[in-house]
Amino acid sequence: MTGSSDDVSGLPESLRKLTDTPRVFVRRSGVPAPDAKCVVYWMQRAERGVDNPALDCAIEVANELGLPVVAFFSAISNFPRANLRHYAFLNQGLHDAEKDMAERGVPLIVRRPPENKLEQFLQDVGAAIVIGDENPLREPERWRRVLAGRLKIPFWTVDADVVVPSRLFTKGFYAQHLFRRQLDPLLPEYLVEPKAPKLEKQWPHTRIARWVLDDDITKGWRHFDRSVKPVDTFRGGAHAAQKRLRYFLGHQLPDYEAARRKPELNGTSQLSPYLHFGHISPLRIALEAKRVMDAGKAPKAAYDAYINELIGWRELAVNFVTYSRATYDSFECAEPWAEKTLREHIRDRREYEYTYEQLERGETHDELWNSAQSQMVRYGWMHNLLRMYWGKKILEWSPNPARAFEWAVLLNDAYELDGRDPNSYAGIAWAIAGKFDRPWFEREIFGTIRYMSGTSTGKKFDSRLYMALVANPGMATEQMFAEATRV
Numbered sequence: 204m205t206g207s208s209d210d211v212s213g214l215p216e217s218l219r220k221l222t223d224t225p226r227v228f229v230r231r232s233g234v235p236a237p238d239a240k241c242v243v244y245w246m247q248r249a250e251r252g253v254d255n256p257a258l259d260c261a262i263e264v265a266n267e268l269g270l271p272v273v274a275f276f277s278a279i280s281n282f283p284r285a286n287l288r289h290y291a292f293l294n295q296g297l298h299d300a301e302k303d304m305a306e307r308g309v310p311l312i313v314r315r316p317p318e319n320k321l322e323q324f325l326q327d328v329g330a331a332i333v334i335g336d337e338n339p340l341r342e343p344e345r346w347r348r349v350l351a352g353r354l355k356i357p358f359w360t361v362d363a364d365v366v367v368p369s370r371l372f373t374k375g376f377y378a379q380h381l382f383r384r385q386l387d388p389l390l391p392e393y394l395v396e397p398k399a400p401k402l403e404k405q406w407p408h409t410r411i412a413r414w415v416l417d418d419d420i421t422k423g424w425r426h427f428d429r430s431v432k433p434v435d436t437f438r439g440g441a442h443a444a445q446k447r448l449r450y451f452l453g454h455q456l457p458d459y460e461a462a463r464r465k466p467e468l469n470g471t472s473q474l475s476p477y478l479h480f481g482h483i484s485p486l487r488i489a490l491e492a493k494r495v496m497d498a499g500k501a502p503k504a505a506y507d508a509y510i511n512e513l514i515g516w517r518e519l520a521v522n523f524v525t526y527s528r529a530t531y532d533s534f535e536c537a538e539p540w541a542e543k544t545l546r547e548h549i550r551d552r553r554e555y556e557y558t559y560e561q562l563e564r565g566e567t568h569d570e571l572w573n574s575a576q577s578q579m580v581r582y583g584w585m586h587n588l589l590r591m592y593w594g595k596k597i598l599e600w601s602p603n604p605a606r607a608f609e610w611a612v613l614l615n616d617a618y619e620l621d622g623r624d625p626n627s628y629a630g631i632a633w634a635i636a637g638k639f640d641r642p643w644f645e646r647e648i649f650g651t652i653r654y655m656s657g658t659s660t661g662k663k664f665d666s667r668l669y670m671a672l673v674a675n676p677g678m679a680t681e682q683m684f685a686e687a688t689r690v
């Protein structure tokens with residue numbers, strides 16, 4: 204299955220065979236421009252120089268054409284809901300991408316507004332064809348469609364940040380077990396070591412206008428949101444991500460099943476910011492985890508539990524935003540049963556009701572919730588168990604479900620380093636809008652939406668210790684976040 208097989212009929216066989224995989228989507232067909240000087244890899248979502256199927260595809264195309272590859276990154280100041288915290292992390296990652304690509308003979312050219320237009324860059328370097336990565340979110344997908352209509356040279360995109368190409372799923376799934384029924388038989392075919400082709404011809408050292416990476420790619424951006432400060436709990440970049448992965452595999456994977464339920468421990472991989480920014484490939488994580496299991500250093504149950512999150516839930520989230528593109532970040536994405544039950548309870552008396560600002564400042568009557576909010580605001584990452592609780596309470600304490608969804612998205616996207624991700628919207632839709640869940644027992648406000656109580660959640664782990672740690676930045680950073688990835 205190809206992205207658009209009819210469109211590749213004019214291509215020479217050697218190039219056509221590169222499109223013969225569901226990972227590649229031919230967005231603009233045609234033959235590469237003659238007398239061109241290079242192939243361009245337009246890096247947007249997959250910000251890394253290794254384990255990157257989009258870059259690998261660009262290299263293979265370049266080898267077929269006898270051309271070098273140039274990578275392009277356009278830094279934009281108006282990316283939806285981006286702020287300084289996100290861009291500091293992204294900026295750190297660009298250094299690693301630049302180094303890793305240089306080792307593969309590919310220069311990375313970063314440009315900032317107003318010199319950052321892809322079409323201008325393609326002209327400047329004399330591109331034959333542009334290979335991009337995929338991003339299932341609304342705006343980035345729109346950019347790709349607009350470009351496909353405007354470009355004069357072929358444009359392919361490569362689904363680089365999922366293990367199983369998302370195009371193989373031709374519908375949205377309302378339950379994880381139904382998704383896994385289709386996903387699982389495909390895993391053996393895709394859980395394999397990537398090819399990592401070697402580039403045959405390198406870009407001559409031609410000078411080309413670029414931003415020389417320093418510490419602040421946002422310098423001088425007047426309308427950029429700087430209100431959310433960078434955090435020192437995570438250092439961005441592929442190198443930090445690889446270190447973190449090694450630590451996780453060596454120390455935490457064996458106990459993952461139990462430790463992942465303990466927010467007071469550093470018991471999960473904390474790779475979500477790196478996955479969000481494309482600093483690490485999910486395939487690499489899965490392959491290395493499998494290696495550890497195969498060597499007998501982690502039980503199969505731990506591996507299965509981890510893969511269930513990393514591929515089972517994560518790729519379901521990609522499927523969700525792909526098939527709910529217009530509604531994934533609002534209450535409109537609710538399952539019909541969830542929408543109905545919440546509507547029936549919309550006038551229920553709310554014992555506690557807070558404003559957005561009170562929630563943002565963590566000023567509720569619930570100490571555990573305030574701590575979770577504080578973990579996110581101060582440290583840029585919240586534990587999964589508490590994200591579930593956090594979302595449920597926003598539903599309970601907001602004026603109505605639509606407002607709850609909106610506020611949860613705004614808070615999550617502003618403060619989580621891994622926010623603005625398919626997982627963000629799938630997680631919030633699970634907590635508030637019944638997505639991937641079933642009706643439970645009827646109760647006030649929630650109707651049949653699954654409820655979580657503070658008392659029972661707080662008993663599942665050492666919540667006193669968790670709250671004490673969050674309140675003490677030195678201890679929190681030391682004990683809850685991995686040394687390998689701290690700034």
Ligand SMILES: Cc1cc2nc3c(=O)[nH]c(=O)nc-3n(C[C@H](O)[C@H](O)[C@H](O)COP(=O)(O)OP(=O)(O)OC[C@H]3O[C@@H](n4cnc5c(N)ncnc54)[C@H](O)[C@@H]3O)c2cc1C
Nearest residue numbers: 471472473474475512513516517587590594622626627630
């Ligand atoms: C209300 C709510 C909001 C959320 N917001 C985000 C978000 O903004 N960004 C984000 O990446 N995740 C989000 N999640 C999902 C999950 O909480 C995080 O992915 C996880 O806590 C990240 O920590 P980790 O990397 O240590 O996970 P690990 O337990 O080490 O898991 C490995 C990877 O699997 C994936 N994963 C784990 N749990 C889930 C899950 N429940 N759904 C989908 N993928 C999962 C993540 O990519 C994660 O990095 C949210 C969940 C909820 C309930």
